Amino acid sequence: MRAARYYGNKDIRIEEIDEPTAGAGEVLIDVAFCGICGTDLHEYLDGPIFCPTPDTPTSWTGETAPVTLGHEFSGVVAALGEGITDLEVGDTVVVEPYILKDGTDTGPDSTDYHLSEGMNFIGLGGGGGGLAEKLAVRRRWVHKIDPSIPLDQAALIEPLAVAYHGVQRSGAKAGDIAVIGGAGPIGLLTGAVLRALGVTVVISELSSLRRQKALDSGAADHALDPAAVDVAQEVHDLTGGKGADIAFEATSVQAVLDTLMDALRPTGVLLNISIWGHRSDFDMHKLVMKEIDLRGSIGYVNNHPAVIELVESGKIDLAPFITGRIQLEDLIDKGFDTLIHRNETAVKILVSPSGKGVDPA
Structure with missing residues (x-):
């Protein structure tokens, strides 16, 4: 089968590798769509970070480079390993792509397995990945x-879970005002979750295209241009001089962090959901x-069931956030290069490893 394999900095190759099989307690999945994540871009430009080197593994799989990329994906159950009786071949599924140390408590009451020693992700630290035609995953x-739920939209459930967990960490509730x-x-996606909960959302964004996407997709009530207006003052005006209840930093840019601090009311909550590659x-x-x-937020922990319910109930429509569907062989030219050099034109670009369901050339 074909797979996108990470060898190192700016070295990703589309190669033929052996198809996996479902071992005991595993599910074999035919991948439908896999999203390109900002973390994938960081690995390509600045890595390896979560990915291993040819000499050093970074996860409990013990794998070294090359590894298959892709951790935001959806698919169809192709086969079931021994012992699995609660799924059927043909079921549509998404994956919570963790690699954790054996013995980690991942039960329904756990609130911290995502913070456990050596945590890594399928599609970064090993374990196969969604940028391949198939992969086998623990049940x-x-x-x-x-x-x-269309499988292209389902591929966004993983990043939506990141947003959901951040909102959960913030303590946001109906009637709040968030920036x-x-x-x-x-x-x-954070805006989409907030609005589904009844929170009024203000987004600050330099790109006019992304500001319009925030409004058109229903992710924001107000979209402000920080180059044209004083965002903190605008937020204070919108709140009768009070300031926002909650702010979400999603850029890892110092000027944005400073603005959010000014926009918050006294005793407000500042939630950092971005990954910083430098000190603030x-x-x-x-x-x-x-x-x-x-507060900080990373990943998700027992959030997928609630996130899936939000999508299945129609409270969040993921279709507006999909801005491209490409084939695996176009991963770099139409995927990575677009998101690196023309990112204001794209939100989520999905890859179809099989080539089915891609956009016309």
């Missing part, structure tokens, strides 16, 4: 979805004087 990480810094995929020059005095509650 624990496979989530069945209703067949009424989001950045209308990239996670910023937009954070204004601790302002945090103290406003008694701001600063």
